[in-house]
Amino acid sequence: MKTAKIGLLGFGNVGGGTYKILTQNKKIIEKRTGVTPEVIKILKRSKNKKRLMDADSSLLTEDPDDIIQNPEVDIVVEMIGGIEPATSFMVQAMKAGKHVVSANKAAIAANYRLLTNTAKEYNVEFLYEASVAGGIPVLSSLTGPLEANNFVEIMGILNGTTNYILTKMTDENLPYDEVLKEAQEKGFAEADPTADVEGIDAANKLSILIALAFDKHIHPDSIPTVGITGISSDDIKAAEESGKKIKLIGKASLRDGMVEYMVAPTLLDKNHPLAGVSNEFNAVYVTGDMVGELMFYGRGAGPLPTGSAICGDIINIMKNRF
Amino acid sequence: MKTAKIGLLGFGNVGGGTYKILTQNKKIIEKRTGVTPEVIKILKRSKNKKRLMDADSSLLTEDPDDIIQNPEVDIVVEMIGGIEPATSFMVQAMKAGKHVVSANKAAIAANYRLLTNTAKEYNVEFLYEASVAGGIPVLSSLTGPLEANNFVEIMGILNGTTNYILTKMTDENLPYDEVLKEAQEKGFAEADPTADVEGIDAANKLSILIALAFDKHIHPDSIPTVGITGISSDDIKAAEESGKKIKLIGKASLRDGMVEYMVAPTLLDKNHPLAGVSNEFNAVYVTGDMVGELMFYGRGAGPLPTGSAICGDIINIMKNRF
Numbered sequence: 001m002k003t004a005k006i007g008l009l010g011f012g013n014v015g016g017g018t019y020k021i022l023t024q025n026k027k028i029i030e031k032r033t034g035v036t037p038e039v040i041k042i043l044k045r046s047k048n049k050k051r052l053m054d055a056d057s058s059l060l061t062e063d064p065d066d067i068i069q070n071p072e073v074d075i076v077v078e079m080i081g082g083i084e085p086a087t088s089f090m091v092q093a094m095k096a097g098k099h100v101v102s103a104n105k106a107a108i109a110a111n112y113r114l115l116t117n118t119a120k121e122y123n124v125e126f127l128y129e130a131s132v133a134g135g136i137p138v139l140s141s142l143t144g145p146l147e148a149n150n151f152v153e154i155m156g157i158l159n160g161t162t163n164y165i166l167t168k169m170t171d172e173n174l175p176y177d178e179v180l181k182e183a184q185e186k187g188f189a190e191a192d193p194t195a196d197v198e199g200i201d202a203a204n205k206l207s208i209l210i211a212l213a214f215d216k217h218i219h220p221d222s223i224p225t226v227g228i229t230g231i232s233s234d235d236i237k238a239a240e241e242s243g244k245k246i247k248l249i250g251k252a253s254l255r256d257g258m259v260e261y262m263v264a265p266t267l268l269d270k271n272h273p274l275a276g277v278s279n280e281f282n283a284v285y286v287t288g289d290m291v292g293e294l295m296f297y298g299r300g301a302g303p304l305p306t307g308s309a310i311c312g313d314i315i316n317i318m319k320n321r322f
Numbered sequence: 323m324k325t326a327k328i329g330l331l332g333f334g335n336v337g338g339g340t341y342k343i344l345t346q347n348k349k350i351i352e353k354r355t356g357v358t359p360e361v362i363k364i365l366k367r368s369k370n371k372k373r374l375m376d377a378d379s380s381l382l383t384e385d386p387d388d389i390i391q392n393p394e395v396d397i398v399v400e401m402i403g404g405i406e407p408a409t410s411f412m413v414q415a416m417k418a419g420k421h422v423v424s425a426n427k428a429a430i431a432a433n434y435r436l437l438t439n440t441a442k443e444y445n446v447e448f449l450y451e452a453s454v455a456g457g458i459p460v461l462s463s464l465t466g467p468l469e470a471n472n473f474v475e476i477m478g479i480l481n482g483t484t485n486y487i488l489t490k491m492t493d494e495n496l497p498y499d500e501v502l503k504e505a506q507e508k509g510f511a512e513a514d515p516t517a518d519v520e521g522i523d524a525a526n527k528l529s530i531l532i533a534l535a536f537d538k539h540i541h542p543d544s545i546p547t548v549g550i551t552g553i554s555s556d557d558i559k560a561a562e563e564s565g566k567k568i569k570l571i572g573k574a575s576l577r578d579g580m581v582e583y584m585v586a587p588t589l590l591d592k593n594h595p596l597a598g599v600s601n602e603f604n605a606v607y608v609t610g611d612m613v614g615e616l617m618f619y620g621r622g623a624g625p626l627p628t629g630s631a632i633c634g635d636i637i638n639i640m641k642n643r644f
Contacts, residue, residue, distance in 0.1 A: 021470050021612050032469050129467055135613035137459075137467035144466065145451055145459035147354050148343050148633030273619060276598045290343050291457035291620065291630035297595060298616035308613035311470030320642075 003036045004318045007067030007098075009089055010079035011044040011060070014103055014130075014310070016051025017303025018077060021311045023053065029311070035318040037311075041067045043080070052303050068093045075317055077310060078102040087111045094118045094126065099321065101313040103130035103306055109207035112217045125321060127313035132205045133158060133282045135305030136298040137312065142212045142286070149288030151213040153253040158205040160280035160300045161189045161196040162228050162248045166265075167278045170236050170245065176229070188280055198227035199248060199263040206250035206263060209284070214252065214259045226264040239267055245275040325358045326640045329389030329420075331411055332401035333366040333382070336425055336452075336632070338373025339625025340399060343633045345375065351633070357640040359633075363389045365402070374625050390415045397639055399632060400424040409433045416440045416448065421643065423635040425452035425628055431529035434539045447643060449635035454527040455480060455604045457627030458620040459634065464534045464608070471610030473535040475575040480527040482602035482622045483511045483518040484550050484570045488587075489600045492558050492567065498551070510602055520549035521570060521585040528572035528585055531606070536574065536581045548586040561589055567597040 006022070008015050022029070022037050030036055044060045067073055068089055076093040078100060080086050086107040090100050091114065100119065102108060108115060108131050119126035129139045133156065142151070157163050161183060168179040180197070183189035195201045203220040211217050228248050239246045249266040252259055268275040273295045277283040282300025287293050299305035328344070330337050344351070344359050352358055366382045389395055390411055398415040400422060402408050408429040412422050413436065422441065424430060430437060430453050441448035451461045455478065464473070479485050483505060490501040502519070505511035517523045525542040533539050550570050561568045571588040574581055590597040595617045599605040604622025609615050621627035 017612075025470055025472060025612065028472055029470060135610075136616060137463040140467040141459040141463065144638065145462040145631060145634035147637045148347055148351060148630050150347060150350055271600075273598065276595065278593075288457075288630065290339075290347065290626045290633075292624075292627055294458060294618070294620035296616075296618060299614045302614075304612045305614055308470050308610065309467060311612075312467035315469045316466065 001030065001034060001036050002322050003038050004074050004314070004322055005038055005040045005072050006075045006077060006314065007041040007070060007073040008039060008077050008079065009043045009064060009067055010081070011042050011051060011055070012079070013051065013303045014079045014306045015042070016053050017307030018079065018310045019055055020053035021304065021307045029315060033315055033318045035322045037314060037318065040072060041070060043067055064089055069096055073098055075099045075101060075314060077314070078104055080104070081106065083107050083110050087115070090115060091118050094122045094124050097122060097124060099125040099317045101310055101317070102128045103310055105131040105201070105204040105208060109204040109220045112208070112211050125317045127316060128208070129313050130306045130309035132208050133284055133296070134298070134300040134302065135308045136282060136284065136296045136300065137309070138284045138296045139208070139212055140312070141296065146286070146288055146291060149290045151254065151286065151288055153251070153287040154209050154213050154284065155249055155251045155274065156206070156209065156284040157247055157274055157277050157282050158202040158250045158284070158300065159196055159248060160282055161193065163277065163282070164188050164280045165197070166228060166231070166246060166248065169231070169233065170240070173233065175233050176231060197229050199225040202248060202250045202263045206252060206261060210252045210259060210261060214254065216259055218261060224262040228265055231265055243270050244268060245270060247274060249274070323352065323356060323358050324644050325360050326396050326636070326644055327360055327362045327394050328397045328399060328636065329363040329392060329395040330361060330399050330401065331365045331386060331389055332403070333364050333373060333377070334401070335373060335625045336401045336628045337364070338375050339629030340401065340632045341377055342375035343626065343629045351637060355637055355640045357644045359636060359640065362394060363392060365389055386411055391418055395420055397421045397423060397636060399636070400426055402426070403428065405429045405432050409437065412437060413440050416444045416446050419444060419446060421447040421639045423632055423639070424450045425632055427453040427523070427526040427530060431526040431542045434530070434533050447639045449638060450530070451635050452628045452631035454530050455606055455618070456620070456622040456624065457630045458604060458606065458618045458622065459631070460606045460618045461530070461534055462634070463618065468608070468610055468613060471612045473576065473608065473610055475573070475609040476531050476535050476606065477571055477573045477596065478528070478531065478606040479569055479596055479599050479604050480524040480572045480606070480622065481518055481570060482604055483515065485599065485604070486510050486602045487519070488550060488553070488568060488570065491553070491555065492562070495555065497555050498553060519551050521547040524570060524572045524585045528574060528583060532574045532581060532583060536576065538581055540583060546584040550587055553587055565592050566590060567592060569596060571596070
């Protein structure tokens with residue numbers, strides 16, 4: 001059986017989840033692809049972080065070049081997050097002839113054209129299903145089975161932390177500060193929650209959705225973005241009284257040939273499919289000119305859902321390039 | 323630009339929808355694939371049926387061999403429905419070296435191994451996204467971005483007619499017979515509704531989902547199937563009073579290494595994502611060992627949603643084989 005040699009850049013939550021899937025589900029992956037996935041090197045920076053699955057110390061390195069410039073590596077999986085050095089690592093890996101899989105919405109949203117053009121120039125695959133809505137296969141659907149459509153609108157609950165906070169504020173009638181604190185204690189929100197609660201994370205994901213659906217790169221800084229820090233219990237009550245729910249929505253619509261976009265708390269009718277998406281779940285509501293309305297729903301974060309999407313991209317490359 | 327020459331077997335509702343998409347969205351398809359889709363022949367049997375889009379009479383034929391045995395045709399799209407002669411047509415087309423796209427759940431569920439094995443033997447593509455849940459890209463997701471998962475359970479609202487009837491019975495408190503009659507008048511139910519209301523259509527789709535998720539072909543006749551004809555207004559009321567909804571569910575679960583399956587009216591908790599799927603909409607709820615729970619929601623029937631899935635398959639072939 002052929003072997004795909006994989007290097008993991010990053011070994012935190014998502015790296016651990018990805019390694020666990022490639023190890024634990026190796027047999028089913030081999031059966032479905034005819035190729036063996038073999039992780040040959042892992043970039044690990046923090047020495048003592050907990051993760052889902054540990055790896056043999058012979059696989060670990062602290063030098064990114066042991067992966068990016070390693071002639072043995074076929075596929076580089078970038079899971080370190082942040083715009084730099086992640087973008088440079090991905091570009092260098094592509095230039096060294098490696099396929100790249102990434103979960104890094106910030107880097108892709110900021111440098112979409114650079115990354116996709118470099119992949120094209122060096123004839124390597126660049127896949128990033130995990131960067132939007134975690135385990136939900138929405139990017140693959142937009143660029144695969146839905147491609148006969150002109151897309152009309154994309155609306156999404158793209159951030160699990162804020163959806164969890166809004167759900168608790170609504171269901172348990174609690175104020176924002178209290179729910180945020182609880183979410184931080186449970187690990188659903190970061191110690192510094194700014195990127196989530198200010199809508200920045202959602203804007204990164206919306207930027208990627210716009211690029212794929214409308215073939216237009218809008219830098220996330222150019223997306224009008226309002227987070228949920230201004231939402232009060234009174235707002236939530238008022239919404240409920242008028243039969244609506246408040247959700248943090250990233251939305252892009254085609255109007256007269258122009259794409260309009262924004263991230264903002266939005267009143268949705270209680271019967272709208274997105275209104276029923278609760279807690280940490282994500283969902284993307286897509287309207288195509290032919291297929292009509294679709295919704296994709298599932299877990300937008302977490303080591304295993306995100307790892308599932310990453311491994312789906314690895315499988316895609318194994319099927320098409322090995 | 324390269325050209326993919328397409329023959330359409332069937333020119334009813336779905337055939338008309340598919341032809342409309344290939345014509346109206348030709349530019350976007352060319353841009354996304356680098357290949358021109360060209361319909362060169364259409365099998366039309368009923369002379370005067372209304373459809374979404376008419377075709378030049380030079381394209382029409384009443385002889386299936388003008389498509390199946392036509393050396394010019396690259397891709398045969400089978401949309402005539404029923405088990406035979408559709409299965410024979412597909413097998414003959416594959417043996418003549420043509421890729422086959424089909425929307426025909428009855429033929430695929432009955433002859434899954436014959437059709438997939440013939441495609442493999444003759445090294446042609448055989449794709450059938452439209453056969454389950456119409457425009458919703460669930461089959462492509464199971465066999466693509468979700469392939470790193472062992473599937474644990476698949477549950478679906480797979481038939482729009484019965485979901486429409488149950489929704490009306492629930493929301494408007496009407497008896498089965500009255501709602502069925504109204505659905506027939508509106509075109510949401512066939513004059514002979516047996517295949518829908520007895521669960522046969524859902525069993526066909528469940529058979530295909532089982533084949534893809536669990537690599538096991540269960541003939542639909544072997545799936546325990548109960549339809550909705552026995553559901554009374556009292557049943558619906560009793561369900562509502564206990565905080566539940568009745569939905570016709572096709573379900574397959576892995577338990578101790580065995581796949582269990584059935585189609586039956588099922589009580590769902592009101593908070594289950596499938597409980598919110600109303601009217602003629604379909605949805606498939608998938609649980610994978612890594613990704614957790616996902617739901618795919620959208621239009622399960624209709625010329626354009628079904629045509630969207632068919633054209634997605636055509637695009638897949640154009641990208642991989644041209």
